Amino acid sequence: MIRIVRTRTLNALRTSLTEAQTTASAAREEAVQHQWASELATDSAIRAEAALEKLQTAALQRAVDVARFEGELETLRAQSLLDTEDRQALRMLLRTTRKQSTRADRVYVLFRVGELHSVHATPEAAESAAEAEGAPRSGWTAHTPGAALPPACEVLWRVQPLPLGGAQ
Incomplete structure (x- = not known):
């Protein structure tokens, strides 16, 4: 198609x-x-x-x-607080030290049976040290300056004041 x-x-x-x-x-x-x-x-x-x-x-x-x-x-904050507390404590110690900065003119020497045992700033501190080592709490006698000392073998504990060299 x-x-x-x-x-x-x-x-x-x-x-x-x-x-x-x-x-x-x-x-x-x-x-x-x-x-x-x-x-x-x-x-x-x-x-x-x-x-x-x-x-x-x-x-x-x-x-x-x-x-x-x-x-x-x-x-660091905690450390800073500790540092601040430390500085404050040091300042307080420094103030206390400055207040007590008067020069000592003597020291107190503790002898045990005539031998040097320790040196202290006060007679009370020397007696306390002796008592800590077993010395009796009573019976302490003061040494009269200029008087003769008893023999060392006769005295178990003795506190003796000694002048500091150079102290005026």
Whole structure:
């Protein structure tokens, strides 16, 4: 069967075909552009996720650092308080020392059976040291300056004042 087609119809079909090809070509280009935009969006999403993971890791590390620094700060504050207390105690000791800075003109020497046992700033300190070593609490006699000392073998414990050299 042979069919007869008019020229006008043929031209209309050719025009329609050209329009369809142009539309298809434009649709292909648009599809390529959408594909490219989709790939670009996917790449951007992947980069954003990687950046987000890095930021989360960095934030976690910063939180750990902050906790460590807070611990160090607390330790330093405690140390500072101790240092302040130490300085205050040292100032108090220095004031006490300055108040008591009168020069001693003598020391009190503790002898045990005639041998040097220890040296003390006060006679009471010498007697306390002797008592700590077992000397009786009573029976202490003071030595009269200028009087003769009893022999050392006769006296178990003796406190004797001695002038300091260079004291005026």
